[in-house]
Amino acid sequence: MTEMVKAENVHKYFGSLEVLKGVDLTVPAGGVSCVLGPSGSGKSTFLRCINHLEKLNAGRIMVDGELVGYRERGGKLHEMSERDIAKQRQSIGMVFQRFNLFPHMTVLDNVMEAPCRVKRESRAEVRERSLALLDRVGLAAKVDNYPGQLSGGQQQRVAIARALAMRPKLMLFDEPTSALDPELVGEVLEVMKGLARDGMTMIVVTHEIGFAREVADEVVFMDGGVVVEKGRPDEVITNPQQERTKAFLSKVL
């Protein structure tokens, strides 16, 4: 099994508040992990540590065999150079609750922006790839529109295409459907299911239990900065063992 993500004993503090208290997670290449848990349990912070948006205070994270961050408790952080961080971030796509597209740029230009600016790839190549990606997320007819002309679900699909345009080896989703009107959630989840079928490695923080049940290879339940329980969906969702998992699921199911 090739490990795409291996996180061990990750700790994160904001001031004196310990938000991650020793989180472990392994995702094999091509695997999908869905992270569930109540608000404030540290799910977003954990994703942000993987993507260098936060620095961990202790523990270790590897992505595709390369170190993201490492620190012995109380010791010095293994510092990656800014250049190595930038390079690694290019291989990790992230989709947030809020899509933050550039409002003054067309859908196509939003998708092309990062590969052209950051990777300096040829515009012609990026354009072809971006058009194919927009077709894949069902937005071939909208490439010349501006984000403000699209629904929330369409904008989130653009955000997914934008992340994919960088050809990531790992996709992180942080509650990608939480800001959407209920009738628009399904179209975004369908795109994500397609990605999973195509073998993309994904970590998905979500409250969509049905999606987790259908798509996840592993479901991870976090509460209070720790992984309370993890396993296959039929274990964690259908037959949870821990009281905290049962209490959470009884509220959301």
Ligand SMILES: Nc1ncnc2c1ncn2[C@@H]1O[C@H](COP(=O)(O)OP(=O)(O)OP(=O)(O)O)[C@@H](O)[C@H]1O
């Ligand atoms: N930059 C920050 N500075 C201080 N505290 C923070 C910061 N980011 C997050 N926190 C706190 O860390 C805790 C965990 O937040 P986090 O967003 O990781 O949880 P979550 O499980 O993703 O919750 P939600 O489902 O509401 O997004 C919360 O108490 C939050 O207030």
